[in-house]
Amino acid sequence: MTDPRSSVNGSRPAGFDLTALLAARGAERYALHERHLNPQLPRMLQTIGFDKVYQRAEGAYFWDAEGRDYLDMLAGFGVMGLGRHHPVVRQALHDVLDASLADLTRFDCPPLPGLLAEKLLAHSPHLDRVFFGSSGTEAVETALKFARYATGRPRVLYCDHAFHGLTTGSLSVNGESGFREGFAPLLPDTPIALGDLDALERELRTGDVAALIVEPIQGKGVHECPPGFLRAAQELLHRHRALLIVDEVQTGLGRTGDFYAYQHEEGVEPDLVCVAKALSGGYVPVGATVGKDWIFKKVYSSMDRVLVHSASFGSNAQAMAAGLAVLSVIEDEQIIANARATGDLLRSRLTALVDRYEFLHAVRGRGLMIGIEFGRPQSLALRSRWTVLQAARKGLFAQMVAVPLLERHRVLTQVSGDRMEVIKLIPPLTIGEREVDRFLAGFTAVMEDAHAGGGLMWDFGRTLVKQAVANR
Template sequence: MREARAMNQQDTIISLTETYSAHNYHPLPVVLTKGEGVWVWDVEGRRYLDCLSAYSALNQGHRHPAIIDALTAQAGRITLTSRAFHNDRMGKFLQLLCKTAGMEMALPMNTGAEAVETAIKAARKWGYTRKGVPQDQAEIIVCNENFHGRTTTAVSLSSDPDTRRDFGPFTPGFKWVPFGDAAALAEAMTENTVALILEPIQGEAGINVPPDGYLRECRRICDRHNALFVVDEIQTGLGRTGALFCHQHEDGADPDMMILGKALGGGVYPVSAVVSSREILGVFQPGDHGSTFGGNPLACEVARASLRVILDEGLAERSRYLGARLYERLRSLNSPRIKEVRGRGLMIGVEIDKAHGPARPICEALMRRGVLCKETHEQVIRLAPPLVIQESEIDWLGDQMAAIL
């Protein structure tokens, strides 16, 4: 009887949401109402291990006390000024961000897609004003199966027909090469190439990890052709893959520009940024680019606290150690359902063999055992719990995966 009431309450909320919301997502049938650390609870009090982390926006876990304290304290002072005026929070945040990223200058925005758009505009303007590319002839190289957001220009970068269908005409000026193929990249370069933009691990495409040395070779190719090497670390950055930034797994792969978001806001407020050199971000002049909410004091204080948590609690190191533990457990399952396990740190993809059906029913079965994860590209289960997860919780997750697979 109690279970029937629970289902009725949950079904009622889902029905209400589906009635008034555009159907641009296909969520699992669970209604969450509370979160703490790595755990979330549904409306009837059932507890689940969050293994999605809001697509890596919750690296610090749900409602980390230091981040919530920063949010509430700043909300009690001032939340928004616009960039028409200075505020007393942005400089301190950008100083810490640039120091952490090893860059000279930053441009704060709100969402990851906005940061991608910012990087594209910066790369193009750099190409015209610094490299001398003829006006409106700039080319940016991107990789097949990439994901850089949902805006019109971001989907113009995409090679995924589902992402592009019925949204054209698209923004021109992009050229595609296979991910992980340095020879194809070298061949695609021209005198009008201003940048290569890529994810160091492709998240939405199914946790695609490139060959060792690929990022370093991309850096060398960009140098040879005087093109910017731009790394989208929105999902992979800030400790997720076992390094502070994913490109740091390879020596000699430092980017000219880095795109950040998601975990920069600590799971409580949307914050993104582009970080680069003064030469590159210095191309922007007043009026070239902006955002009403970009760099607002509430966002800056939250982001500064979010960075401090990642650094002070050694979350990148935790991700490296615990990710290796989970990875080895999954590799040891020897299940006929598993085609491949891949990833770095606590960004792991479990690809299900098509002969055993799609990944979604497995995600639904895991949900019934108290694990929340999500399929991507139909066949891949993405496992990306908050980086504050404990060793015992990693082992429990491995037990649930073994029971289902």
């Protein structure tokens, strides 16, 4: 029998050649997206000047065809926690592919899922079991199902402006109306204001609440739970026999300077925790729902219910190997300590600019999850410009900052949410003082231009105003 890994010439298998395909057709990338995928994506990128062509990436940097480097302060919306192509994760994937494991037979118990669960639970001392899926939204869906089944109740509470995913269940606990519009009816879930314990207690008194799901720091706008809220909410929920679900899809695995963001508040022990994004190492999608023993045993209560909740690609060998490598790197390379120290440095240096620039109103966040908020300036000339932008569409000024950061300073950032005047920084957790210096140099230059009242930044602002008015 011929070894399927062998090749005609001894160097590579015959047949499909990915390198040749990309060389022949890589230049068609934007046209292919416009024809076959989401047609609005290339249009949006071209409108705001984000239609770059990146050729390669490593760590916290991209390079274009001319060899110019770009600093990544976005990390693929938090997926690239260790930066791109970390050698340890890359090697683990080579190793697992070379092992030719009998993967996803569905009628065995391979070692890798158990080993990854064991390692993840070592960072989750009050939790006992793990379900592996393929994404953050799948982790949330699992938590919603488990909470409803374990409590026997239908309703889940969530917070205004929350983001928990875009499938129907997770969309039901999504606090942004723009994502929900046109997809009703959704599940019978109810929003409360972030930090509103009175509203939480009112809803719990009805007796039909299964759980509250909450982000310790909301991705949209980078708003942190008020001090003491998670602990007090947990006590209220348990008093009413409801569960606390903490969504750590973006904040987990060291992003905020602790393994989980909820661990910044003493005494918080969620019943279910959702993890994904950075656990993948940026290679193979993986999500995890980590929970208490009694919840899992209630869901999987008999052999008849062994497959009552499962995932076709959950626990696949490549994802498990990537997760194990990621957790090992986090431990071995002191990633969490670096996120805390570098985040403190970046946040303190940004905060020092608040009194210097009228447009800059606040800097907030923890670790390497930082929100930079812009607001109405005091001086008359700048205030009139701000008013024009706000009348056209809220959020345009933040976009006016993000675009020259990329175009002129080769720094990739993102606006934190629709109609939000906030730039969110979620860079790879491996960045250091050099990257902080580079970001601050670019950001300061953009702020200087904005306050000068002219130049390319405001020319671009006029383009955005016209686009916003045309889309009304």
